[in-house]
Amino acid sequence: MSKVKIIPCSGIGKVFGLMSREAVLQVTNNLSPDTAETVCLAYIVTGDDSAREKVEGCTCVTVDGCPALCSAKSVEQSGGIVKAKYRVVDEMRNHKGVNAGTGTALTEDGWKIVDELAEKISAKVAELIEEEKVNV
Numbered sequence: 020m021s022k023v024k025i026i027p028c029s030g031i032g033k034v035f036g037l038m039s040r041e042a043v044l045q046v047t048n049n050l051s052p053d054t055a056e057t058v059c060l061a062y063i064v065t066g067d068d069s070a071r072e073k074v075e076g077c078t079c080v081t082v083d084g085c086p087a088l089c090s091a092k093s094v095e096q097s098g099g100i101v102k103a104k105y106r107v108v109d110e111m112r113n114h115k116g117v118n119a120g121t122g123t124a125l126t127e128d129g130w131k132i133v134d135e136l137a138e139k140i141s142a143k144v145a146e147l148i149e150e151e152k153v154n155v
């Protein structure tokens with residue numbers, strides 16, 4: 020069974036973009052390394068063949084910073100099957116008024132929100148893997 024592809028947006032210079040990338044790295048490096056992997060969104064967007072092959076027809080989860088949904092849209096356009104779409108902006112609604120940091124550095128509170136989001140994504144990965152086992 021192939022790993023679930025988790026693709027963060029590339030919101031460079033924006034705190035929500037940084038949070039999406041850090042949450043995905045926590046999932047792929049620490050929480051679900053055997054069942055999830057990431058793919059570089061920039062490669063997908065530029066039409067790189069190997070990046071496209073990695074998502075085409077595959078179970079994907081996207082993690083975007085804001086409602087522009089750059090990752091979700093690009094992955095779908097490349098043929099990825101997006102089973103879940105997360106947005107950091109939604110996570111922030113549960114933490115109104117919290118200073119999460121900047122586009123280059125997160126605060127302690129920002130890291131806590133990243134941890135929460137990473138746990139949610141990891142739980143979703145486990146769910147999707149179980150679903151695929153049932154449907155094989």
Ligand code: SF4
Pocket residue numbers: 028029030031033035036083084085086087088089090
């Ligand atoms: S989803 Fe929002 S934060 Fe992420 S790359 Fe697009 S515009 Fe930037």
